[in-house]
Amino acid sequence: MNESIFITGAGAGIGRETALIFASKGWFIGAADRxxxxxxxxxxxxxxxxxxxxxxxxxxxxxxxxxxxDFARRTGGQLRLLHNNAGILKVGRFEDIDMATHKAIVEINVIGLMNLLHAAFPYLKATPGAQVINMSSASAAFGxxxxxSYSASKHAVRAMTEALSIEWEPYGIQVGDLMPPFVNTGMVQSNEGKSALFGNLGVNLGPVDVAAAVWQQACQPRLHRPLSAQFRMLWPLTKSSPSSLTRAVMKRLWRPQ
Structure with missing residues (x-):
């Protein structure tokens, strides 16, 4: 059996492009979606x-x-790479979004991630060189x-990644995440115009760019992999700068220009 990857949210966007890239490299693909x-x-x-x-x-x-x-029956119980890609987004003022939507964001982006991690652990543990790649976000750097609610969910993804990178290290399982800014997917397109941040920061990545980063992460794992030249430059600053400065920058970016 070739090396195997299980991808959630594989029906479109980043998930589909990731499946295509890994398949072209000879990997067996487990594709999950609603x-x-x-x-x-x-x-x-x-x-x-x-x-x-x-x-x-x-x-x-x-x-x-x-x-x-079902996937493990096709791979002899092996899972080389779990890619937790499924997620949803709703943009707007917190008070203008109904609570059912806020709850759905947390349930899919956080509880869904935890369900996959928990259920996949035995297969990862049984596979030499196993790896997890979670989809965090640039919005996990600062609220x-x-x-x-989306930003809060991605902060949770970042924290899960950091915690399990320590807990699962004794089992030989490498856990890391990708932290992209806005990606030109259907999910982002349906929310454009609902925040000045889209225009001020730009939507400069496509699904193929992120899928390529998944492959890069599979080959050269990191705990956190910020994507885009812009965010790669800002990421170290968000960690070392006073929170008051990061807040001021975010506040300025949020204002319509």
């Missing part, structure tokens, strides 16, 4: 011998366990206005 039609389209592109598909709701623990068990 959208069965999108998964079947991906499998048709890659071939059934190179890709298994799993209709999955990451918030549903039973669904996650069943999907991973981001108009992205309050």
């Amino acid at each position: 959208d069965e039609a999108a998964l079947k389209s991906l499998q048709q592109s890659l071939g059934e011998d190179a890709c298994s598909i799993h209709v999955m709701d990451v918030v549903d623990e039973a669904s996650v366990k069943a999907g991973l068990a 981001t206005p108009d992205f309050a």
Whole structure:
């Protein structure tokens, strides 16, 4: 069996492009998503011998366990790389977004991530050189206005990544995350115009760029991998600068120009 990767949110955007890149490198793809039609389209592109598909709701623990068990039957119980990509976004003032949406953001972005990590652990532990790549965000560097619940969820992803990078190290499992700013996906496109940050910072990455970074992270793991030249420059400053300075910069970026 070739090296294997299990990707959530694989039906479109970053997840689909990641599947295409890893398949081109000879990896076996486990593609999970709620959208069965999108998964079947991906499998048709890659071939059934190179890709298994799993209709999955990451918030549903039973669904996650069943999907991973089905995948593991194709790989002899091995999971070389788990890519936690599934997530949702809603942009706007905190008080203008209904609580059902705030809860869904946390449930999918955080609880969904935890469900995958918990269910995947036995397969990762059984695989030499196993690795986890979580999708955090540039918004995990400092709380981001108009992205309050999303930013909070990505802070949680960052914290989970840091904690498990220590806890799982004795098992030989490397845990890291990617921290992209805005990516030109359908999720971002549906929210553009709802915050001045989109215009002031720009949407300069595409799904292919992030998928390429997933491959880079697989080959050269880091705890945190900030994406885009702009954020790679700002990331060290957010860690070393006083929080008052980071807050002032964020406040300025939030204002319409």
